Every structure is written in structure tokens, then in C-alpha cells.
Amino acid sequence: MRIYNLVPTVAGMIDDWEKYLDEIYNMGFNYIYINPIFEVGYSRSLYAPKNFYNLNQNIIDQFSNVSPYEQLRSFINKAHNKGIKVIIELIMTHTSIDSEILISNPNWYKYDEGGNLRNFSFFENNKQIKLDDLIEIDNENSVDKNNLWNYWIELMEYYLTFGFDGFKIEAAYKLPNELLKIIIEKGKTIKKDTVFIGDNLGAGFHEMFELTEVGFDYLFTSFKWWDFRETWFLEQHYRLKNIVKLISFPENYNTERLAEKYNKNINAQKAWYTIAALLNTGVSIPIGYEYCCDKRIEMLSTFDFESYDYNEKGIKDYIKLINTIKSEHKIFHKETDIYIIDTGNENIFLLKKMNSNKDEEAFLILNKNYNSIEKIELKHFKNLVTLKSIKNILTSENIDLEEISNSILEFQPGEIKIFLVTN
Numbered sequence: 001m002r003i004y005n006l007v008p009t010v011a012g013m014i015d016d017w018e019k020y021l022d023e024i025y026n027m028g029f030n031y032i033y034i035n036p037i038f039e040v041g042y043s044r045s046l047y048a049p050k051n052f053y054n055l056n057q058n059i060i061d062q063f064s065n066v067s068p069y070e071q072l073r074s075f076i077n078k079a080h081n082k083g084i085k086v087i088i089e090l091i092m093t094h095t096s097i098d099s100e101i102l103i104s105n106p107n108w109y110k111y112d113e114g115g116n117l118r119n120f121s122f123f124e125n126n127k128q129i130k131l132d133d134l135i136e137i138d139n140e141n142s143v144d145k146n147n148l149w150n151y152w153i154e155l156m157e158y159y160l161t162f163g164f165d166g167f168k169i170e171a172a173y174k175l176p177n178e179l180l181k182i183i184i185e186k187g188k189t190i191k192k193d194t195v196f197i198g199d200n201l202g203a204g205f206h207e208m209f210e211l212t213e214v215g216f217d218y219l220f221t222s223f224k225w226w227d228f229r230e231t232w233f234l235e236q237h238y239r240l241k242n243i244v245k246l247i248s249f250p251e252n253y254n255t256e257r258l259a260e261k262y263n264k265n266i267n268a269q270k271a272w273y274t275i276a277a278l279l280n281t282g283v284s285i286p287i288g289y290e291y292c293c294d295k296r297i298e299m300l301s302t303f304d305f306e307s308y309d310y311n312e313k314g315i316k317d318y319i320k321l322i323n324t325i326k327s328e329h330k331i332f333h334k335e336t337d338i339y340i341i342d343t344g345n346e347n348i349f350l351l352k353k354m355n356s357n358k359d360e361e362a363f364l365i366l367n368k369n370y371n372s373i374e375k376i377e378l379k380h381f382k383n384l385v386t387l388k389s390i391k392n393i394l395t396s397e398n399i400d401l402e403e404i405s406n407s408i409l410e411f412q413p414g415e416i417k418i419f420l421v422t423n
Contacts, residue, residue, distance in 0.1 A: 001282035028323030041096025166195030247282030267414025367411035
């Protein structure tokens with residue numbers, strides 16, 4: 001699964017989305033993920049839904065003779081014609097404070113002891129963030145729970161009729177497991193290959209494990225926040241790899257831009273995408289990553305290619321290369337055992353992947369110094385290799401194991417070497 005996140009507030013109206021399809025296809029992405037597309041409340045945030053059965057006014061051409069939902073259906077069909085599947089995000093935890101549901105079904109919400117509506121909140125960096133423009137749905141204890149749950153089921157079914165191929169469930173860990181299980185089972189009954197991705201960012205491991213039990217196809221890793229050293233990432237990987245497929249990302253629509261962090265360093269942009277793409281079953285990037293965009297999503301109203309295409313084509317060709325490698329070699333599009341090898345140089349990161357059949361293994365060697373050359377002696381490298389044939393995938397060169405184990409390798413700033421080993 002290679003996901004391109006087409007953010008509606010940046011990509012423009014639905015009719016404008018079509019112009020991105022060729023680029024997305026040419027880079028080798030096979031899924032498009034679209035953030036919430038519902039009519040929004042007064043705050044105008046995509047995540048403040050007012051009416052789930054109306055589309056966001058900012059993404060539809062209101063002067064078109066084609067209805068909003070036919071505009072949407074047309075885009076999905078054009079994506080499908082290129083072999084690209086389309087996923088949208090469902091919100092079932094909250095609505096905008098001026099939601100129409102509050103008027104029709106006030107008993108679907110949570111209230112505090114004083115009878116006031118409870119604002120939706122979440123934890124970030126161990127701090128509770130309360131959002132004043134959002135009010136929380138009581139999926140667990142509403143006195144009208146049956147009708148509430150049926151509402152969500154029918155909503156999911158409704159959007160499937162437009163041709164969507166799956167759903168990302170926002171803040172899935174905050175929803176009752178039984179509700180999630182019903183939603184997923186219903187979706188796959190209607191269309192058996194419907195994909196469900198659980199938004200688990202911010203969840204504890206126990207909550208993540210529970211999400212695997214309700215039937216989610218994919219969960220996200222915390223790769224974005226890894227420093228390539230700490231063991232917590234490996235612990236997360238090994239606990240989850242045999243029970244759910246995983247998606248890694250170097251940034252998403254809600255995080256700091258990698259180009260912002262590394263001052264538009266194109267070497268860093270390539271390196272982080274490579275590791276994210278080849279580490280797990282899935283990979284995801286938001287619009288603009290391919291152009292090394294350093295402005296956060298919330299600061300962009302439209303995406304101007306010329307403004308961010310500072311390096312001619314950005315890294316589009318490189319992303320295409322890595323996506324091709326990912327799609328062609330099974331070890332890069334499935335969950336495997338991974339090992340971090342100490343290289344003796346803190347700037348050289350070495351990761352080994354081995355599949356469960358032990359008939360294929362790969363080594364990713366990265367210079368984490370994105371500004372300077374680094375050197376390393378791999379004198380014990382041959383002891384790490386258990387199979388016979390080794391090739392540098394990026395250059396298609398066969399590697400002499402004895403030679404590489406007795407030489408000093410030089411890495412350009414941010415350079416990564418990908419060795420594939422087979423019988």
C-alpha cells in the first residue's frame with residue numbers, strides 16, 4: 001500500500017483534484033487518501049463536521065451542472081481508471097458545535113455533571129488538548145445507542161456507493177470495539193476488499209492491540225517520531241507485525257514538515273522516504289512532500305507547484321524509484337523481522353530485514369549526516385549475511401561479499417544503500 005494524501009483544503013475543488021492524478025500515478029502510488037470531505041461548521045476545520053451527508057462547500061463547484069456527489073463519483077472513477085484506489089476519512093467521535101445532529105439528536109452527545117456539552121479532547125505530548133469548536137459523541141453510553149450506531153453504519157454504506165475503496169477511521173481507539181467490528185464487517189460484506197485503516201496515533205499499546213482484534217487491515221506506526229536509535233519503535237513493531245499490517249510515514253497532514261525540520265535538505269527528504277517506504281507494508285506522504293514543501297498543511301490554502309518546485313522536479317523521480325522497488329520485492333511490502341546493527345559510526349544507520357521464510361533479506365544502510373560525507377568499515381558484514389546472492393538494488397550491481405567486508409565504504413550526505421540478498 002503506497003498512499004498519497006490529497007488534502008482537500010490544499011488540493012482545491014474536486015474538479016481540480018484530477019490534475020494530480022497523473023503525478024500520483026507516475027510516482028507509483030496506488031492509493032489516494034482524502035481527509036474528511038463533509039460540510040464543516042463555523043470553525044471551517046475539515047475535522048469539524050456539521051452535516052455528514054453534505055459535502056464541504058469549499059470542494060464543490062457550485063456553478064456546475066453536475067451535482068456535488070456526481071463530481072465526487074467522477075473523480076473516483078478517473079482514479080480507478082489509472083489503477084488508483086481512493087480512501088476517505090470517517091469521523092465518528094465528534095461533530096462541530098453547530099452540528100445539525102445536535103438539534104435532531106441531542107442525546108447522542110456527552111455532557112458533563114452540569115449538563116453542559118463536553119468538548120472533544122485528545123492527548124498530545126502527555127498534555128490534554130481540548131477543542132472548543134468540537135463536541136463529543138457518546139458512542140458508549142448514549143440512551144439512543146442503537147439508532148446512533150445505525151447512523152454510522154448507514155453513513156459508511158452511503159459513501160461506499162460512490163465507489164470509495166476504504167476508510168480511515170479517525171481516532172479509532174476512542175470508539176467502542178463492538179461498533180468498529182460491526183462497521184468493518186458490514187463494509188466487507190458489501191465489498192469484500194474494502195480497506196479499513198485505524199487512526200491509532202496517540203493511542204497506547206493496549207488500545208492499539210484492541211484495534212487489531214476488531215478487524216482493521218492497517219494501523220500506523222510512530223516512525224515519524226523515531227530517532228533511528230531508541231528501542232521503543234522496535235518493540236512496537238514486533239508486538240504488531242504478526243497481527244496487523246503497518247503504515248509508516250515521514251510526515252503527515254498534522255505534523256511538522258520534514259523540509260521544515262531539515263531546512264529543505266533534499267538528502268533528508270529522500271532518506272526518510274526510503275526508510276519509511278521499505279520498512280513496513282504501507283507508506284504514506286501528504287501533498288507537497290515530493291516538492292520538499294516546508295509549509296505546514298494548515299498554513300496552505302492552495303498548493304502552488306511553482307512555489308515549491310524549487311529543485312525542478314523535487315524528488316518525484318526518486319519516490320517513483322523507491323515505490324518501484326517496494327512493489328517489485330516482497331520483502332519491502334510485507335511485515336518482516338527487523339534488526340538494528342551497530343556500525344561503530346553514530347551517523348551510519350544499518351537495518352536488516354528478513355522475511356519469515358528466510359529466503360530473502362535486505363540491508364538498508366543510511367548516512368544520517370545530511371550535509372557531510374561519512375565513511376564506514378564493514379569488516380563483519382559478511383557475518384550478517386545468511387544467503388548467497390547480494391545485489392545493490394539502486395545500482396543493479398552484484399556485490400562481492402568478501403570485498404565489501406574488507407573495504408571502507410564512503411557515503412555521500414544522506415546517501416542510502418539498499419542491498420538485497422537471496423539464495
